[in-house]
Amino acid sequence: MKKKLPALTLAAVMAATMLAGCGGTPASGSTAGSSAPASAPAAQPVEIRLMAYNAETSRATYLALLKEKFPNIKITYEFVALDNFNNVLNSQLQAGQGPDIIEVGGETRLLANAGYLMDLTGEAFTGKYAQAGLSPYTVDGKVYANPLQSWYEGIFYNKALFREAGASIPKTLDEFIQVHKDLAAKGIKPQTMGAQSWEPMMKQSIGVVNNEFYSDPANKGFDEKFNKGKAKLADAWAPYVKEWSKVIAEGCLTPDMLGLSYDQALDEFATGKAAMWESGPWAVNTILEKNPEIELGMFPIPGIQEGPGWLVGGPGSALAVNAKTAHPEEVKQILEFTATPEAQQALIKDNAGSSFLTGVEVDLGEIYDDCAEAFKAGNVYAPWTAAWISGNPIVEGYGKSLQEVLAGTKTVEQALADADAINDTMRESLG
Structure with a gap:
């Protein structure tokens, strides 16, 4: 008997209109080289x-x-x-x-x-x-x-606005926070975020975890243990996510961002109303369509200690x-x-x-020059796609809990515990 697929998110399955099933008219069964009668209708694709x-x-x-x-x-x-x-x-x-x-x-x-x-x-x-x-x-x-x-995701930045504020590419989390202050002092909105979605905070926080936790060879087997329920995010990740949460405590990310959609945040950044925005290459064409003159760059998410930084992806x-x-x-x-x-x-x-x-080689272009060291070091990772069995439900629950952290109704520790609980639930359902 075929196993039923467990729910892929913890949210109740929405009543979606069923799209048409696999269909289409089958291709003609005539052999290669044969010709159909002139009166025969053309085969439908x-x-x-x-x-x-x-x-x-x-x-x-x-x-x-x-x-x-x-x-x-x-x-x-x-x-x-x-x-x-x-x-x-x-x-x-x-x-x-x-x-x-x-x-x-x-x-x-x-x-x-x-x-x-x-x-x-x-x-x-x-x-x-x-x-x-x-x-x-x-x-x-x-x-x-x-x-x-x-895919990879880092921090897009407006080079002209950085020059105006005398800001440099941050190499540490503290420098990242300071860049926000330097930009704000010049009357420039430092960072925009479409936090109406659960994804950006989830990814930014994991970028810090990549820098400090996954870069340590001692933690190489963590994801396998996590899949088996023998390791917890609340234990292993907590020190690093708490450090990342300084961006909330210091006002770099603000509760009003919970009302911004991805498209609204993209527009703010593309039109020069904000100096930084976290996303990936899929957004570049839209940014350039909105503002062909923008001086666009990307830098990796920095960690607590100085280093080449990490991108979220793989x-x-x-x-x-x-x-x-x-x-x-x-x-x-x-x-x-x-x-x-x-x-x-x-x-x-x-x-x-x-x-x-x-055998396929790709030139990513100058937009990503500031990410060169990270790419060279192989510092690109997303554990939920690379290793976790129930990756998407876990990071969705975690990201939604981080929205509550930004709103001030949950702690980082609670958000990580929520992710652990989802992992346990999904593992039990898979039996």
Whole structure:
């Protein structure tokens, strides 16, 4: 009997309108080289549904290329915002429907364990990717998704506003706080944050944890112990998250930011109303569209001690296949093409990152010059996608608790304890 997928978030599953199941008219069964009668109707393209939590604009060049390469396939791109993605996907899959191709991240292990994903281990295209890109999508030695480009997130900054305030790139958390004060003294809003979402504070705090905790070789086995319930965030991470929380205590992050959306914060930064904003390369095109003259840079999230800093990220999202797709051959054609340098460069054009396809090199550009030392040191990590079995539900709960920390209704210790409780609940549900 097939295992039922446990809820992928602790929030109640929202009543989502069910999208159409895998469909499309099958391709003609005629053999190659044969000709159909002149009166025969043209074969309809096979429809492949691709559900994703990255906006279509971040895949535009890639999707245009697929349309060109596969005229017999109609790809319907269905964007669902990350805040509700798992709820919508879960309800469709449990109903025996769902998209043909699924953009996956930290939920890969849950979906694979529930039997919803196709095993891609033996496919030739899977073997073209570096192991570092495949590891987050591997369960019990089987690969269930092929990686897209890497992702990373740091602090975007406006170089002109930094010059105006005489501010330098911070190398420590204390310097980061001081930069806020220097900018504010010049009448410049230091940092904007769309804290209406649970993601940015979660990522910024983990950036500090990366600097101080994951950089210590003694903690190499922590994530494995955490998966088994033998280690707790409230014990291991507390000193570092408490240090990060100085950005709240010192007024760098303020409760009014809880009313700001991602788009509102992006607009504030892009139009010069704030000097810093935490995000990643997927936002660059929109920033430059809003303000082509902006002098844009990015620096890593600093730690307590001086160092090259860390970015939050690593192997980004990946493409998995619904085990019940009605069009496995067409889907495999798409994944086979995706595993080519041409397709990888198309992906990177709209969403900068490195490629895990062997032999593909990428020039990230001068925007990321201040991150060079961090990249060189390999200081890019996101434990919930790289190692945690129930990564997405844990960081969502943790991020929402940090929103309460910013509102003044919870402590850092309580937020970490909430994350531990979610890990325990998810582990028990997976049995």
